[in-house]
Amino acid sequence: MKVGFIGVGSMGSMLIDTLLEAKSIEEKDIVVINRTVLKAKAVQEKYPGVMIAPSIKELAETCKWIFLCVKPKDIPVLTPTITPFLTNEHVMISITSPVSVEHLEELFPCKVGRIIPSILNRAQSGSTLVSFSNRCTQEDEQEILAFISTISSPLFIDENVTRVSSDIVSCGPAFFAFMAQRFIEGAVSETPLGEKEATELTTSMLIGLGKLLEEGYYTLPTLQERVCVPGGITGVGIAHLDQLVGDGFGSLFRLTEEKFSSEKQKLVQEFQLK
Structure with missing residues (x-):
């Protein structure tokens, strides 16, 4: 066929x-x-x-x-x-x-x-x-x-979760690639580490993270618990990230939903669909 x-x-x-x-x-x-x-x-x-x-x-x-x-x-x-x-x-x-x-x-x-x-x-x-x-x-x-x-x-x-599902599956790689790039830029700007090395380390880390999750060794919460020793370096970093992110992802999904609804309404009018 x-x-x-x-x-x-x-x-x-x-x-x-x-x-x-x-x-x-x-x-x-x-x-x-x-x-x-x-x-x-x-x-x-x-x-x-x-x-x-x-x-x-x-x-x-x-x-x-x-x-x-x-x-x-x-x-x-x-x-x-x-x-x-x-x-x-x-x-x-x-x-x-x-x-x-x-x-x-x-x-x-x-x-x-x-x-x-x-x-x-x-x-x-x-x-x-x-x-x-x-x-x-x-x-x-x-x-x-x-x-x-x-x-x-x-x-x-289902149709009612198409937008958020698409945000996660289709837009998600771009969102996380953006955050990884900023992660690299932060390391380079504040330490002697070069961009090439920081990129290689970050890429390797992301691939390994994906494999850990894919093989079911950890869930996202248990992975954080395993790495984050109370009072340690990771704990300080996560606490800072929590302050930085806040409701950022909630806002992201609200914005993409608004954009999607706007585009869909234009399409409905253009197609003259019910």
Whole structure:
């Protein structure tokens, strides 16, 4: 079965790279199309077996599963160009969070799903947030989940927690990378340690931390208890961090929720959805 990708920007190309690396699919079974043809050609130059569809019509006629990897604001323009070629057998899979499965059902006359990836999937790790429409059969869901499971851990989510789940899974790596970078900058500015050494040490620490949690040696609270000796250096550091952070993460989630709600409202108005 051939799989289509509409849009091969940052996330679309990342999915293709990862799926091919994991041997989840062969080059000859991937069909791509992109508004900017040069991006599609770049994918084909990297993977000669990949087909560039000459039109949306041909992509729809060739592929049963179609990954919709475009920005939410681009969906209204795309919708009328592809809907005439969709059948009950197609599964349109969006990777964007602001457009709900219910909205996708109103936009496309076929089976729909939403799979929100994370940059962590590039390492065949992390979670992918999943939800399906009622039009999808159990067989559809099982096949797509098996496909996605080759590069991530699929997690079913309800619509009311989509935003916060996406904050943690998709935005979280950027948030923690930002904090790690500031951590490095603090060490470099206040000690003789060089940036290269501080980066290597911090990267190694984060990888080791992930392995400890993944293997179940510690939970986050028990890890802190194990390292933080009363009256010791770690205890002083954590007390300071507690003062610095305060309600910072609560504020972060409030801000991202406000931004999400604002964008979603604009999309609802633009799509003229109920």
